[in-house]
Amino acid sequence: MERITAHDGASIVLHSTGAGPGIVVVHGGGITIDVYRRLAQRLADRFTVHLYNRRGRADATPRAQPYTFDQDIDDLAAVLKHTDTRNVIGQSSGGFIALQAAVRLPIDRLALYDIAIDIDGGFPTAWLDEARQAARDGDIARAMAITDAGINTHNPATRLPLRVRVALVRAFLRTPIGRTMADLLPMTLDETNQIRLRGGPAEAWSGVSADVLLAYGAAGPPYYADLNGKLARALPRARVLPIPRSGHDGLNRAPSRIIEPIAAFFGAR
Numbered sequence: 001m002e003r004i005t006a007h008d009g010a011s012i013v014l015h016s017t018g019a020g021p022g023i024v025v026v027h028g029g030g031i032t033i034d035v036y037r038r039l040a041q042r043l044a045d046r047f048t049v050h051l052y053n054r055r056g057r058a059d060a061t062p063r064a065q066p067y068t069f070d071q072d073i074d075d076l077a078a079v080l081k082h083t084d085t086r087n088v089i090g091q092s093s094g095g096f097i098a099l100q101a102a103v104r105l106p107i108d109r110l111a112l113y114d115i116a117i118d119i120d121g122g123f124p125t126a127w128l129d130e131a132r133q134a135a136r137d138g139d140i141a142r143a144m145a146i147t148d149a150g151i152n153t154h155n156p157a158t159r160l161p162l163r164v165r166v167a168l169v170r171a172f173l174r175t176p177i178g179r180t181m182a183d184l185l186p187m188t189l190d191e192t193n194q195i196r197l198r199g200g201p202a203e204a205w206s207g208v209s210a211d212v213l214l215a216y217g218a219a220g221p222p223y224y225a226d227l228n229g230k231l232a233r234a235l236p237r238a239r240v241l242p243i244p245r246s247g248h249d250g251l252n253r254a255p256s257r258i259i260e261p262i263a264a265f266f267g268a269r
Contacts, residue, residue, distance in 0.1 A: 017041070025040070026091070202230040
């Protein structure tokens with residue numbers, strides 16, 4: 001573990017493991033780097049994997065307000081410069097941050113898993129205002145139930161009555177990961193709103209010159225397949241990789257069917 005300095009003078013705590021070419025991981029919204037320990041370990045025999053908590057989480061400094069993704073991109077720039085790394089993995093909203101960064105920063109290879117991006121209205125956000133209001137009212141269980149149903153459109157449980165879903169969430173909140181996600185939910189909803197505000201045509205991303213691997217969990221929400229297909233057609237150097245038997249948490253679980261294609265992508269000459 002080492003501390004580096006961000007553009008605005010804030011401290012970034014860097015957790016690195018492994019040996020070989022560097023890869024920086026930009027994590028998703030409702031989690032910390034703890035869920036990526038297995039991913040780092042599975043890649044550590046071939047790469048040096050750099051993890052850091054984005055602002056407002058665990059050992060990171062608080063977010064600047066008003067929040068925009070610019071501070072996340074600036075922090076990623078500091079990490080890439082310090083580690084002399086041009087390889088990035090991003091998941092969910094972290095994938096959207098990494099894609100934005102690839103327009104501005106020297107990133108050579110970019111692997112995105114279940115990137116949260118709104119192309120032509122294809123990313124569901126109709127639920128967002130109701131969830132944000134519930135969070136502002138302090139009803140985190142209701143906000144989480146609304147969010148889960150809005151995002152996980154493939155899950156039959158999301159079609160249960162709201163009161164039943166709220167009861168299920170209350171049980172989930174008694175678990176460590178449930179408490180973490182609840183604590184981070186307001187920030188996660190802020191990030192989703194930023195993604196909504198930046199929705200538009202796929203061609204807006206045609207300036208990304210990095211090699212891009214667009215991976216998604218084939219057992220997860222179906223809209224990721226359409227979003228990645230549209231994005232791949234707009235990017236000059238991209239390909240789509242469906243991961244069978246994997247959902248949104250597939251990158252965290254890091255099975256070989258995810259690790260090996262990612263390792264091959266970053267190890268290619």
